[in-house]
Amino acid sequence: RLESWDATLVSPRNYFLFTPLLPSAVAGTVELRSILEPARRRLRGLQVIEGAAESVDWEARQVSCVGAVSGERFTLPYDVLVIAVGAAVADYGIPGVEEHALKLASIEDARAVRRGVLDQFARAAIPGLAPDKVEQRLTFAICGGGPTGVEVAAEIHDLIHDELTEAYPDLAPRARVVVVEAMERLLTSFDEALSAYTLAHFGREGIEVRTRSTVRSIEVEGVRFEDGQFLPAGMVLWAAGNAPVSFVASLGEPASPRGGRLVVDDFLRLPNRPGVYALGDCAAVGEPPLPATAQVAQQQGTYLARVLERWRRGTPVEEPFHFKASGMLAYIGGGEALADLPQVKWSGRGAWLFWRSVYLTKLVSPANKVKVLFDWVKARLFGRDLSRF
DSSP, X not given: OGGGSOOEEEESSSEEEOGGGHHHHHHTSSOGGGGEEEHHHHSTXXXXXXXXXXXXXXTTTEEEEEETTTOOEEEEXXXXXXXXXXXXXXXXXXXXXXXXXXXXXXXXXXXXXXXXXXXXXXXXXXXXOOHHHHHHHTEEEEEOOSHHHHHHHHHHHHHIIIIIHHXXXXXXXXXXXXXXXXXXXXXXXXXXXHHHHHHHHHHHHTOEEEOSOOEEEEETTEEEETTSOEEEOSEEEEOOOEEOOHHHHHTOOOBOTTTOOEEOOTTSBOTTOTTEEEOGGGEEOTTTTOOOOHHHHHHHHHHHHHHHHHHHHTOOOOOOOOOOOOOEEEEEETTEEEEEOSSOEEEEHHHHHHHHHHHHHHSSSHHXXXXXXXXXXXXXXXXXXXXXX
């Protein structure tokens, strides 16, 4: 109950973003605004400050912040501090990732990727280009064969196949979508049979897959591999894992060896920091740590809300956090999806309908649900918008 708390949310953005549908926003299957929910509308009774935390004074129990719009610095005292700052995209020190690759973690990223696809088609349509230059501009390399990489590759392929084939009938058949993965298979967190189904489905759809391919560098015109081979590409998207945000790294607290996430106990508490909790992609709980997924973060948030309410009432907390896996979903293009559920492993058209129904129910507000459903119907009836903006 928020009215029982003096609660403040500090966030650089003033909205909640439903990240599982970001790949769909890239293709224009859903509109960007449809997967946003304004924080102040959703969290009435809670103070929302648009800013970012920079450091914590543990002794004074204060957080130093900077305004997201004004750039002004300010401090906030706390009795209870919850760190839920997410994660950044990991570049693993590979040269050129920051300079020459796009990522997909925000609304701005989704807009940039969408614009990148349309820009490359516009650039490839310039008369008089050498054939190899056209091929380079129409090659879209996705580095990372996890759920994000697979879904964005599928959505880009759908955009090309369903819409750009009509807009660019001579160029679209020459476009390539290439997924690059360092491991032996795609979707290593999924059941192996579903991974194999994805590979076969991508083959039927014309999406190329390069497994066991380690990237040495990202260059202006493509991807260089450790074995010296070069993949010319007009656009490179990097979707190869998470890294701690600068705020988490600056805290100097114990972090997990893999991913640099804050190590918390089974009650989501930061060791030796009374009243401080961490959850979501920035926190590592359990051994091995739970995956950095939306369903883990959602369950942790619900659990921690109960813990803090019991703390406010003076009731002891006895039950540690326990994650209940509800399964994993992934869209693989062409109206097909995967559903890796505890009870069943499912793929194909039926799994796609299930994928859509699950995400529709998990959207934050009724307004989001109506908007996304309308977007799906609109895209089906009239196609996706190809305007470059």
